[in-house]
Amino acid sequence: MALAIAIAAQRARSLSPGGAACATVVGTACVAAGWDWGALLIAFFLASTLLSRLGRRVKEARTSAIVEKGGERDAIQVLANGGLFAAAAAAFVLHPSPVWQTIGAGALAASTSDTWATEIGTLGAATPRSILTWRPVPPGTSGGVTIAGTLGAVAGAVFLGGVAALFGWRAAPAVLGGLAGSTADSVLGAALQSRRQCPTCHLATERLVHTCGAPTIPTGGVAWLNNDSVNALSSAIGAAAGFWGGGTWTPR
Numbered sequence: 367m368a369l370a371i372a373i374a375a376q377r378a379r380s381l382s383p384g385g386a387a388c389a390t391v392v393g394t395a396c397v398a399a400g401w402d403w404g405a406l407l408i409a410f411f412l413a414s415t416l417l418s419r420l421g422r423r424v425k426e427a428r429t430s431a432i433v434e435k436g437g438e439r440d441a442i443q444v445l446a447n448g449g450l451f452a453a454a455a456a457a458f459v460l461h462p463s464p465v466w467q468t469i470g471a472g473a474l475a476a477s478t479s480d481t482w483a484t485e486i487g488t489l490g491a492a493t494p495r496s497i498l499t500w501r502p503v504p505p506g507t508s509g510g511v512t513i514a515g516t517l518g519a520v521a522g523a524v525f526l527g528g529v530a531a532l533f534g535w536r537a538a539p540a541v542l543g544g545l546a547g548s549t550a551d552s553v554l555g556a557a558l559q560s561r562r563q564c565p566t567c568h569l570a571t572e573r574l575v576h577t578c579g580a581p582t583i584p585t586g587g588v589a590w591l592n593n594d595s596v597n598a599l600s601s602a603i604g605a606a607a608g609f610w611g612g613g614t615w616t617p618r
Contacts, residue, residue: 380415381439388441392452399455402533403470407448409529410478413522417485425488429506434572434593446597447477450605465609471540472608473601475526476547480600482522483548487515497552508572508593509556519548542611547604554596560587 381389389411397404435443454470487494487510493502494510503510523544527537563569563585564576572593576582 380418381444382441384441385439385444388444389448392444392448395452395459396455399458402535403451403455403458405533406471406474406526406529407451410448410474410481410526413525414478414481414485417482420485421489425485429488431567431569431577432504432506432571432573434574442594443597446594447481447601448474449598450601451477454605465612467535468539468608468612469605470608471526471530471535472543472547472611473605475523475530475540475544475608476551476601476604477597478526479519479522479544479548479604480551480597482525483511483515483519483552486518486521487512490514496556498556504570507570508559508596509552509554511552519545523548536612539608539612543604543606543608546607547600550603551596551600554591554599555593558588559591559593559596560589561585 393404393407396407439447450473451470454466454473458466458470488505490512492512492514494505494507494512494515495501496503496507497509497511523541526544527540530540531537560572561584562571562573562582564571564578564580564582566578566580567576569576570585571582573582
């Protein structure tokens with residue numbers, strides 16, 4: 367099943383060939399843990415894909431000069447967003463425990479919440495503001511927030527929590543993990559993520575090569591901390607919040 371979905375996603379240009387191969391491994395690990403694990407991953411992927419296609423041309427026009435990657439998700443992006451969830455699923459196979467469900471739900475909800483915030487926020491017309499300084503920043507800038515994007519983050523966390531509840535998991539770990547992870551993503555993006563500038567256009571960007579074709583130069587942040595690294599860290603924070611929010615887990 368995981369292979370079939372990955373192939374379909376590649377043909378729909380949602381995943382690159384490497385991303386499809388990685389998604390197959392991640393999906394197989396989740397399905398091995400149970401259909402509930404697989405269903406959560408599918409819910410995340412389908413919802414994220416639909417949102418990414420909503421107003422795609424408008425969003426690309428607003429953010430293409432800034433964001434490092436767009437369009438098809440590659441293997442690194444798949445791992446950054448779903449790798450920890452797959453690891454929790456593998457741990458559940460080896461040692462079945464509700465603890466792994468709270469960790470996995472928190473991690474995947476963080477990715478869901480952040481994805482919804484980005485896709486909904488960049489579609490809106492409002493000017494983003496830095497979560498740290500509250501100064502206006504260009505659309506697509508890491509750490510930039512809007513009211514629409516914040517509502518999207520909440521909706522994404524609640525969505526994943528609702529899907530989890532349908533399969534007998536507690537919703538609270540997912541909701542808490544989602545909100546904690548997406549907030550951490552914005553803070554890390556604004557405070558520590560690598561920042562660059564195009565020497566020709568004199569515009570801030572996350573791209574190594576700007577849309578004008580000029581190689582960009584670093585201007586701040588931690589050199590190795592790109593958007594994928596921030597997503598992975600945010601997923602880990604979501605997992606920790608999910609574990610904390612799970613408390614003494616009991617089946618419904």
